[in-house]
Amino acid sequence: MNSNLESPATSTTPATAQPVLEVSDVRKAYGTVEVLHGVDLTIAAGERVALMGPSGSGKSTLLNCLSGIEPVDAGTIRVGSYALSDASESELERYRRECIGYIFQSFHLLPTLSAFENIELPGQLIGMPTTERTERVHTLLEAVGLTHRAGHKPDAMSGGERQRVAIARAIMHRPQVILADEPTGSLDSSSGGRILDLLESLSRQYSIALLLVTHESSATRICERVVHMKDGCIVSA
């Protein structure tokens, strides 16, 4: 885990970097319907990968499996030091708290918390010391350009602003991987563009791997690699 926010890694991620996410022959079925048919995927530290595919291809299921929400039927998923297949529920919870950041299409900000508090929350969940936490929230607010909105609640913000808060929240606890599920799906193209730029810049700045699930080919511009899924399989990488 990157423990020094103010000392970002180099702007380019070497192709030979240590893999941070390894998916090997993952299978998942709902009842008799197999949704994932032996998926293999590796993402290096700091690497940005776009995952594309038509509806029903298994993208969301894969993302859920990667975030430890859906157990896999076969195969292994390893993120950092976590092997998800063998993890207990409490280990999975810790994994989600510490290892990944998740960005939703519909933001899912907590409506009763201000922007500052929403971003601060993951830090509080992992027990980050108060001073460090506050300092980091301020830094992130500045990074996403929302310092002036720190005290605002989500319902007082635009969609783009909400998503920027969600992005800041996703990296607050210094995850190794950000899983972004259609992060621009609820935004207009201009706001979506700015969000993608922000994601790229933060991923570079903090050397965080990014798996971006998207329908829009324009969104892939920030990624170093595009992976296509079809019928539960990776068809091209």
Added chain:
Amino acid sequence: MRFFTESRVALLLLRKLSLRHWRTSWGNYLVLIAIVSIGVGAFSGIRQAIRAASANFSLFNEAVSGQSDFLIRSAQGPVSSHDLASLAEVAASPDWHFVPVIESSVALLDESGAARQQLRLIGLDLLSLGNLPNFLDRGFDISDGSSDWWSALGPSDQVWITHSLAHSAELAQDDSIEIVFGGLLRTITVAGILGSPADNLPEDLMIADLPSVQRWAKRPAELNRIEVVVADTNQRADRNFLAAIEARIQAQLPDGYRLEATAEQAAKRASMTEAFRLNLVILSLIAMLVAAYLILQALDAAVVRRRHEMATLKSLGLSARVLFALNLLEASLIGLLGSIGGLAVGYLLAWGAVHLLADTVNALYFATSTQAIQLSAQDCWIGLSLGMCFSLLAGWLPARDAMQTPPAQILARGDWSPGFAWLRRPRIGLSLLVLGGLALLIPPSQLAGGSKMALGGFLAAGCWIFGGALLSGQLLTRLARLLQPLSPRAVWRIAISRLADGSSRHRLAVAGLVVAVSMVTGMFQMVGSFRGTIEVWFDVRFQADLYVSERGVTGQGNANGITPEVLQSLSTIPELAFMDALYIEQVEGPVGVTTLAGADFSIWQEGRVQQIWLRAPGTFTGIADAQPAYVSETFARRFAVMDGGAVELSTATGPRRIAVMGIFADYGNEFGSAVVDVPVWQEWTQRQRAINTTLYLQPDVAVNTVRDRLRLEYPGLDFRNSQELRTLALGIFNDTFRVTAALNGIGITVAFIGLLLGLIAIFEESAQTWRTLKQLGISYKQLLLTAGIEGAGIALAACISGTLMGLALGAILIKVINVQSFGWSLLWQLPLGSFALLGIVMVAAGFICGVGAAAWWHKKI
């Protein structure tokens, strides 16, 4: 370490999330807190009221003698002033003081001559009271500063009254008041006011000099007891000191006297009402139970409302345990705030209920006084603990539900409900029904006062109600599936299909209503059957023309009765055919206090006095060394002589045996009564006074004319015809069940509020469905109608299940709990009209709740 971290996070989230929800929906939470307050208040208020209403014996002791330590009684009958001479040697010790006491009841009349209030007149040896420091502390002073202070004890009729009585009756020193005493009118003077308003002396206490009371009551030389007060009151707390004093007095007491600790006597009296108090406490817990149900529904609705927030927290890695703790913390906070409010509500309720309960205790158990309501530290702790416990219990299911909330990614798929899987399984419900059946095999437990607690009956009732509630979901879905093919229109189809699907929230809503309905219908049957039985009993029993009792003094609170002279005088009324006087005295049976009554056996044996006989006279044969007696059903069950036998009673003149000759129905109290012939009663009790009498007039006499004439001739007596007595008795009956009726009302109201909250939660949880329906073009009116049908369906299923469980509860109440706790058989009556009305009201209310919930939800989105 992990525990502390998680606790910290839970507290943080409580502050940052839950309490902020409170701020935005403060009205909802205020209502929730108020509901807990009402529940805790009902429990705490009844507890305080019953304590204040039963403050009889100890109160007197504390008020007058500053807590006496021992009582001296005679083994040969009532103690008398003549006994004091033989006790003079013991009394001479400087280490203790003897206080002879005579107790009686009088009626205080108002200016119009009507009985205003029943009072307890205590006769004390006022000369000896100067020895009692506490008495002087109360400001009691008969000397008035004059040198011939003893003249105050002259022949004039004077009494000392308490501040509270002076205040309520607007009396002052030297005022003249009219009282009825032993059936005679008497005018007396208020010699002084005792204590100060802060002393909390009872409102019904009146003190006079001992010989005066004996003279007024025509009970010459008679005493009720001799109290013993230790001189060194500072050492009272030392048990060894008291034991040593007790041993010394005991050693010096002449034969034929016995020494009892006052505390034991007070405890004995208190234990007499134990079953009564316990039943009230159980009833008041029902209020707490329905409050808990409402909290459950409201918190569950809150969990549904905040599902997305929780799902997001889960996605951020918040553990299920913290979510669980967070919800329990919220529930306990509601419990804490509600309980604090409940203590205040209880205090106010106690003020309202104390006189009602005191009247019941007076009518059924013993003479009692009321004292000021006092909220003790123990009341506070019990109230707070109760509120917290019930709130935590109520919060448990919603907290479990919250814990099962999936991360936001899963939730985003659409309508999602983890539900309470166990609600769908009939196994638990069926097990509870079986468990309830087994609980009926548990024998009643014996309480300290000799009454019995139908523990098995209460357990069975609880198990069956909750079992039935859990199974009611099955009925809901089956009923809906039956109706499904008959639902041609869209709104019906949607509503019925949702009921047939039977989400756990639908089932929970039905279950809550079932609990309330079964309790209400069960109580309907119990009260209705009791009333019906009593009316039948009245028809048989009240066949005399006139009923005579001391004016203004009723029930077991009557300490005087009618003097033999007055009774003799009544027997000479020219229109009289015959008279049946009743004599009563409380005696000790093998398992607690009971009533020994005296009646004219010749009249009973000739069948001139009607009774409902469970075992007619002649069923049993006599037993050597035992006096024949007719006993009430309660007595027979309590002392296990339903099939005949003998019982030994400890009377004022020693142990006496009675042989059961017949068993009659009686619905007085749970202690029962044994009736012996009057001469036997007088010999055993050494008393002469009848508590009341009935007059059977000659045929063709105008009863009311005789009644009116006798009222003028005997202003100290009450004369009532059978209709008037019936009205009076039913009035007491209605008063006794007023608390039950109030709690029933609370139960059913809260259940419907619960249904409304439940339906709102159901709507919120199905938000995606409703949005889709809106997109498909469903109109607002159709939405309301769908919701109304859903609500009515839930109410209908609850009504059917609840009535079935109510029948079971009625059977337990009438056939088990009443028989075991009170020892009387009731005729089981089904108020079918009330059931039908309740059903119609419920279905209509369910429909309105559904419409209301949909309208609220629609407005919100």
